[in-house]
Amino acid sequence: MCSVGDGFGVDIQDVLEPKNYECNDCGNKFQGIGKKVTCPACQSNSVKLA
């Protein structure tokens, strides 16, 4: 019993939660997931949290 412990301390919720971004180049507003987010309209990685 109890052989399956809580060995997985991964914060999955923090990674999969989409956030609102705004592109600095074209002003497009979109949702992105993860740390490396690029604009879907112009493929720029110069984005900021909206």
Ligand SMILES: [Zn+2]
């Ligand atoms: Zn853009």
